Amino acid sequence: MSIESTSSPYHEEVVPFFAGDGRELNLIHVHGDQEATRGPVVLVHGAGVRANIFRAPVRKTVVDALIEDGYDVWLENWRASIDVAPSEWTLDQAAVHDHPAAIRAVVRATGHDTVKAIVHCQGSTSFAMAAAAGLLPQVDVIITNAVSLHPVVPHAAELKLKYAVPPVSRLIPYLDPQWSFGAPTLTAKALTLLVRAFHHECDNLVCRWSSFTYGVGFPVLWRHENLNPATHAWLENEFAKVPFTFFLQMKECVRAGHLLPVEHHPALPDDVAEREPQTDARWVFFAGAENRCFLPESQRRTFEHFERFRPGYHALHVVPEYGHLDMFMGQDASRDVFPLILAELDKPV
Numbered sequence: 001m002s003i004e005s006t007s008s009p010y011h012e013e014v015v016p017f018f019a020g021d022g023r024e025l026n027l028i029h030v031h032g033d034q035e036a037t038r039g040p041v042v043l044v045h046g047a048g049v050r051a052n053i054f055r056a057p058v059r060k061t062v063v064d065a066l067i068e069d070g071y072d073v074w075l076e077n078w079r080a081s082i083d084v085a086p087s088e089w090t091l092d093q094a095a096v097h098d099h100p101a102a103i104r105a106v107v108r109a110t111g112h113d114t115v116k117a118i119v120h121c122q123g124s125t126s127f128a129m130a131a132a133a134g135l136l137p138q139v140d141v142i143i144t145n146a147v148s149l150h151p152v153v154p155h156a157a158e159l160k161l162k163y164a165v166p167p168v169s170r171l172i173p174y175l176d177p178q179w180s181f182g183a184p185t186l187t188a189k190a191l192t193l194l195v196r197a198f199h200h201e202c203d204n205l206v207c208r209w210s211s212f213t214y215g216v217g218f219p220v221l222w223r224h225e226n227l228n229p230a231t232h233a234w235l236e237n238e239f240a241k242v243p244f245t246f247f248l249q250m251k252e253c254v255r256a257g258h259l260l261p262v263e264h265h266p267a268l269p270d271d272v273a274e275r276e277p278q279t280d281a282r283w284v285f286f287a288g289a290e291n292r293c294f295l296p297e298s299q300r301r302t303f304e305h306f307e308r309f310r311p312g313y314h315a316l317h318v319v320p321e322y323g324h325l326d327m328f329m330g331q332d333a334s335r336d337v338f339p340l341i342l343a344e345l346d347k348p349v
Helices: 062-068 091-110 121-132 155-169 177-181 186-198 205-214 229-237 244-256 297-309 338-346
Strands: 003-005 011-018 024-031 040-044 072-077 115-120 139-145 282-288 315-319
Touching: 011 091, 024 062, 024 091, 040 062, 040 091, 040 121, 062 072, 062 338, 072 091, 091 115, 091 121, 091 244, 115 121, 121 139, 139 338, 155 244, 177 186, 177 205, 186 205, 205 229, 282 297, 282 338, 297 315, 315 338
Parallel strands: 040 072, 040 115, 115 139, 139 282, 282 315
Antiparallel strands: 003 011, 011 024, 024 072
16 A cells, blocks of 8 residues: 655655564655656664654755666665654664564565665664674665664763663653653653753754764764754754663663674674674765764664675775765755765665
8 A cells, every 4th residue: 555645846655564563664766757667665763753854955865866877766664763652662663673674565566686875873784793693685785874783882871771761661661852842741841851962063953852862973963064954944844753772772882892692683693783783784884074073983883793704895885974864865965975885886886
């Protein structure tokens, strides 16, 4: 079943699918009038946002660039999306249940045997776990932004994960930047007062709340100078609940220096980030040089890990003057970032 949408200059269909554990998720299929010549590409968002995060109000989005280059674009809303029912998810659940089911759905719908992927942040970590475990054999190119198998955060953020996350997680199950518009509990109200007291970097409280949620910085997820005013206002509606189950898992991953499964699924080995990756995909690692959420060292470490097993096959790009999400939302990303992505996608596999 598909649901037509008219909110885009392209043709859009919302294509529901079921994750491996029965959770209802969906893909947004975006395509132009001309038949795609380069096959399907799946875009996977990060935590507490949604597929729409790739379509900020900028001159040209990454979706525009992909369609113009001949790709058939599919945007995955996995269980971390604010467009599906909230849950206390882990990276393991997404890796085992969500991404393999999404890729199978695209293969069925398009008739293509292979799919390319552009994955960001926790969409990237969970997708990387799935691919490294051999759960995504249909994916032949993976463009990953910000972090993959080796999360490295600033020291202050590491301390926050270690000392602040456990006690707060015993009080509330989620953090939610939408508390900017009305905090429902005393704890939520207290945290909003904390954000107001310590974050003065702009007048957008959701922007400030997102920095509080995802790390330590002013701001954390982008460089303000890379966002146009329309995008800075638009993001107020693009951030919502993130469960502490995720933050507690990331605390352990940062401590270990690599991703750690926490639910012991048979399909996801405990050493998935340390063993030889069970995938033939070519990986291209992107990082903003000014990323304050996950340091560029995160991507360097995973790139070096993959290079040990297949030297010269993969690639790494550290983009100057960019941070975390402005790699996609930046007003000049179509000039500075997207050509690099397209060049890597277009290379023969």
